[in-house]
Amino acid sequence: MNRALGPLSPTLQPAVSVRKLQKWYGDFHVLKDIDLDIASGEILVICGPSGSGKSTLIRCLNLLEDFQKGEVLISGTALTRSAESVAAVRRHVGMVFQQFNLFPHLTVLENLMLGPRLVSKLSDAEARQLAHEYLTRVRIDSQADKYPGQLSGGQQQRVAIARALCMRPQIMLFDEPTSALDPEMVKEVLDVMGELAQDGITMLCVTHEMGFARRVADRIIFMDQGRIIEQGEPKAFFDNPQHERAKEFLSQILSH
């Protein structure tokens, strides 16, 4: 365990704490007073209409976006803008992007080995073994020597998940992982995410996949115009949404 994260055991404190988080893009107030605690091992789904700030929120958690006010604690460590703090946080936080962002000039295997080799300082053989292990877990080990461009979108996204897992994060952030996929490929990615959820890793998913949310999530957060306006267990949220905006959103997203 890394010393930078302090002596407290992760079970005694939230994996992620967000306190009074505020962010502006110029004059535009994207995140307004976000307060959020996520327990270790919790599966959290964040949903809401586009422009509601949900992607921005999870991108703030590993400082891919900066924020102007408030506090983010990852396993008790405050996320500041110092290089050390950011590096320490990112060591424990993996991220999966809407556009996969695989490295197109490297093979699948090399994509996975890059971080373990350069950041975790594993030997070539160890990194290779680790990479194969995670490729097997996302059921794509047979494609290890292909380039990302030769894979389907669903396969690419599974590789991206494996690449993040290779850094052995405790927290995984998913930023609309299935939004860029063809419909028939959504399931293979969601299945992998569902299996991951069983392993006790903390997950934050921004997604419009309400079926996944209902099945896998421990809690759902609904955001609108930069605020968390409703949260609760999936059943309560889907069956009995409280806010007008949440009702409207659900009726629109579930009606088609």
Added chain:
Amino acid sequence: MYKDNIIRSRATDNIAFMGVVAVAIFAIALFAGAGEGGLAKLMGPVVADLKSPLLRDLAVAFTLTVTLVANLFILGRFPLRAQIITVWVELLLLFLLFFDSFNLSYSFILSKVGFMITQGVFTTVYVSAISISIAFILALLGATAKLSSNGFAIAIANFYTSFFRGVPLLIQIYLIYLGIPQLGYVVGAVPAGVMALSLCYGAYMTEIFRAGIRSIPRGQWEASRAIGLTPFQVMTRVIMPQSMRLIIPPTGNQFISMLKDSSLVSVIGVWELMFLARTQGRAEFRHLEMLITAAVLYWLLSIVLETVQSRLEKRFDRAHR
């Protein structure tokens, strides 16, 4: 470009079009006085028999028109590849014919061409090769500096590219060759030439590198940084290998262009191809022979480089997304 699927009738089968072409060729030939030129000589005694100059003009212009239109008509029916090759060869023959009309002394060219290659081409190639390597490094540094958030680096890189792109290369060569000795260091002609070429092309290539680096999507940075790579590692392992694919083709162009611009360093007495072309023919007043030889050698070098360039492009393209 765009491959259209519509089939259009051949222009060369169109009587109106061919008629206009024929009239145009005939008129130009007549106007240029074809009866007195080199073409008349090619046609030989047939034309010489005609006494009136107007008749001679008409005969030559007519023959020329018929030949060219027939050529055009036949070529129009060739498949694309054959068309390209034939037209290429025809243009080359015309070109050679043009050179031949200068009454060149081929024995003089033959006696000098060996030296032009061993001394001239050799020097041109190695000066250009060293310069492009240094320019490559300068461009890498320049582009990184310009894209950094360090005020000093940005200012230095801006100043550098502004000056070396804004001043003629010839002046830069003189400034370096004549200016640096003022500081107490005597520079040889070759190092001065290499310095000028690398600084100038480094400045141009800075912009190429900058565009190449900037064209890599932001997501590549985000993914790399999220994994924990340092900015330097992101640059060397992720961004640069990808931008190379975009940087190599224009860099190849710069190299070919530098090969020819290296002729400018002849002014400070470097014994490269252009210098020899100017000096070797002087004693016997055979300037044109040497200039044409140099032109052909430059051209051949460029063709070789273009081939190498297209090979490199294919190589960097292998993992094209």
